[in-house]
Amino acid sequence: MMNFLLILTCSVLSGQLTYTLNNCLNLGAVIASSLVSISGGLLIYTPVSEVLQETLPLVIMGASFVGMASEEIAARNRIIILSSIFFGILFYCTGVFFVGFGGSLGTTAAIAFFASLGFQQLVFKKGF
Amino acid sequence: MKILPQLIFLLFHTLFIGIAVYESQEQLSQLIPLTLITSLLLYFYLHNFSKSKAPAEKDIQISTIIFAILGGITTFFLQDRLELTAVLSAGTIGLFGGILPKIINKPLARIASLAIYCGAFVGMTPPVLAGNYLFIILASFSAGTILILARKSFNGYAGKLGSIAFAGVSLVSLLSYVLL
Incomplete structure (x- = not known):
């Protein structure tokens, strides 16, 4: 349970940070995501548990893909927060099935983002 | 041909989440959120199929x-x-x-x-x-x-x-x- 909450927290923070760097500071999606990913990747050199050293960098990198969405598509911050939460849930549930498969983190991020847009259209019809 | 890229995305996204749902059959705590997210994903595709068109970069x-x-x-x-x-x-x-x-x-x-x-x-x-x-x-x-x-x-x-x-x-x- 503790790990799940940590995954969700890291996911939301990473998504938000990337979205801010991308759209508010205009660094561009690729630079924003790669900077956040490198920061997450450096966690292996910190004294956290071995499980978290393996998991958290992947969560941070994957959630940074959510933040790569452009302002035109994800006009509201809440979409990024919901997508990041969906990403955390999907990562927690699917992490083991696709370990090491290139592009699996991005696919998880895309599914989380598309599902959030689906939620927005279903519940709020237009805006969220 | 126009909808081919969207078909590719739909195929690989449903394949990905389908395997995850199949593997989680016996764990209800995972199956419920996965099913919910899958439903929302399919709802998104149903309502946006062939609508997503944006200006592309010059072809290189x-x-x-x-x-x-x-x-x-x-x-x-x-x-x-x-x-x-x-x-x-x-x-x-x-x-x-x-x-x-x-x-x-x-x-x-x-x-x-x-x-x-x-x-x-x-x-x-x-x-x-x-x-x-x-x-x-x-x-x-x-x-x-x-x-x-x-x-x-x-x-x-x-x-x-x-x-x-x-x-x-x-x-x-x-x-x-x-x-x-």
């Missing part, structure tokens, strides 16, 4: 494939030879690609940036799974080709490049499974 098709292969090979090299983690390898190569449009103000640099990052996701495949550089080259080639096909679809949507990389890796994995 061969370059896209070359940059995707470069991104894949260099990321794989950092993992395989320099023993960096997959996240650090892809992040470093992605950052290098991302800086290009800031230095060189040409459409080619922007295409290179996206293609290199897409290739980097392919290169994250661990050496144990990929086996050799040929796998990475073929998977990056497939990803580059899909990137060209999907250049007018889902621009600005999160996870587009990763989904393309996943499709490339899956296709080559399937091909090597069938042929070898």
Whole structure:
């Protein structure tokens, strides 16, 4: 349970940070995501548990893909927060099935983002 | 032909989440959220199929494939030879690609940036799974080709490049499974 909450927290923070760097500071999606990913990747050199050293960098990198969405598509911050939460849930549930498969983190991020847009259209019809 | 890229995305997304749902059959705590997210994903596709059209970059098709292969090979090299983690390898190569449009103000640099990052996701495949550089080259080639096909679809949507990389890796994995 503790790990799940940590995954969700890291996911939301990473998504938000990337979205801010991308759209508010205009660094561009690729630079924003790669900077956040490198920061997450450096966690292996910190004294956290071995499980978290393996998991958290992947969560941070994957959630940074959510933040790569452009302002035109994800006009509201809440979409990024919901997508990041969906990403955390999907990562927690699917992490083991696709370990090491290139592009699996991005696919998880895309599914989380598309599902959030689906939620927005279903519940709020237009805006969220 | 117009809806081909969207069909590719739909196919690989449903394949991905379908396997996850199948594997979680006996764990209700995982099955419920996965089913909910799958329903929302399908609702999104039902209501947006063929609507997602955005202006594309000027077509520079061969370059896209070359940059995707470069991104894949260099990321794989950092993992395989320099023993960096997959996240650090892809992040470093992605950052290098991302800086290009800031230095060189040409459409080619922007295409290179996206293609290199897409290739980097392919290169994250661990050496144990990929086996050799040929796998990475073929998977990056497939990803580059899909990137060209999907250049007018889902621009600005999160996870587009990763989904393309996943499709490339899956296709080559399937091909090597069938042929070898």
